[in-house]
Amino acid sequence: MSDVTEGLGGVVEGALVGGAVEPVRGRLADHGESVTCANCAAVFIGNYCPNCGQKAHIHRTLTAIAHDLVHGVLHLDGKLSRTLPLLAFRPGKLTRRYIEGERASFVSPMSMFLFSVFAMFAVFQMVGISTPTNIEVDRAALAIQDRSAEAASELRTQIEALEEGDPRRAELENELRLVERIEAGMGSNGKSEQVSEDPDPDAALDLRDLKLQVTGVDFIDEGIVQKWRDNPGLMLYKLQANGYKFSWLLIPLSIPFVWLLFAWRRSFKAYDHAIFVTYSLSFMSLLFITLSLLNAAGLELGWTVLLFATAAPLHVYKHMKYSYGLSRFSTLWRFFALLVFILFVLMLFLQALFLLGGF
Incomplete structure (x- = not known):
């Protein structure tokens, strides 16, 4: 039961973190009365100050604190209902619309990424998917x-x-x-x-014969190997924890490889690639959540793997094709190149986790 409660706590934490970086969309008040902002003294009409963004109505009750907590967890609800269907079935359209400026209606890529990653690790914990940490050496x-x-x-x-x-x-x-x-x-x-x-x-x-080449620097690699020999369970726990905390590294690691695919296309900027990568990683996290829940509900592992092997490549292909407006041939060769680049990114990410776990 502790895994379930910790998992639920992780989902709430992810929603709060995602909401913290999500830009708030101001709304006009239903009445026409002017309000003086308690923070910057600006006079305005509406629910949020146009000068500093503070709410027009300030509450000083415990109920308001509870409301802020619930709002922080469910802050993404309105935008989420518009973002999720597009992210799942028309990711290229979502990315293109967001890049072109239609942003108030959708969950931002970083907020979506943070929420989905936190939720993924929380669900993994609830269904019992984790690295073994009780390895002991005789x-x-x-x-x-x-x-x-x-x-x-x-x-x-x-x-x-x-x-x-x-x-x-x-x-x-x-x-x-x-x-x-x-x-x-x-x-x-x-x-x-x-x-x-x-x-x-x-x-x-x-583990005495364990040999790792993480950095290529002998004394650093030997130090990491020694820690694996001394306490492999702790090192596996560190890998799991660091994978959770530093998952955002996948974004800067991936952007240069995507840029290589469009290096001669000046119409596409690094920002475009960042949005594409972040929304893609968000979908993969949500896909892992869905498949792990289906597997926990009784779906056979073979079917789970088949669904992933079908949905993940198809989503990447459609996302790339319609985000960048490519032809079928242009999408295909970039798609296969991207699959190779993904392996490089995962290797670099794993090396980073080994290095972080050694210190």
Whole structure:
């Protein structure tokens, strides 16, 4: 139940954060009386001051605080009903209309992105989709295996230093055979072969051979690897938490790659690409939410994967074609190039998460 309550809290948090960056659309009052703004003393007619944006009517009650909270959570409701259908079925039209200036009627891309990402991670938590954080290394078994390897190496060195026929050499050879049998009887995870025949879902993992090339700088990569060896569960938790907190990095990472697809088309600016990328990421987050809920409701995993493999590429294709007004051929080659670029972006994002988790 705690996962559900935390998930609901995450949805509320996402709505509040999304509402915080969403521009407020002022409304004219129903009456024609002028109002003096309590903040800047401007005289105006309406519900919001045209000079500083403060509300005309100021409340000092606990009910007003509750109203502000509910409004903050549901602030996107009016615009959301107009934005979601277009985002799902006519994303190119939504992006084009927003770029051309029709913005008061729709949820802004950044607000939509923040809300959808917060909601996605919250829903993941509610349905039990998360990285395993209870991985423990059997340090005692690994220590025995390490000591066995060190002892075997030391014995070999001592044996090589002794002459043939030396009685001490025979004793050391007997010890070496015993140590090698002990070492051979340990599995790759530090457990004996007999234990490993009975698979245990909580079996320890051997992370001593883990090698990561995150930055290409040896001392940084070695520090990250050491933290994975010491506490893999904590590192997985950091990856999950950082993926949640730094998901916005996907936007600046993606914009240069989209710009490359239109580098010679001066009519398209970096702003256009930013709107395209942000709305696309918002849809993908909402798609993950929908599919995870369907899977939790009983939809088989195979069908879930098939729906994603169909809906995600189709949406990207339609979004690109109608956002930029491209022909079918121009859209197709850019679409396949974009699929390759997406892999690069995900790799860069994962590297950033590894780097953030190491410090």
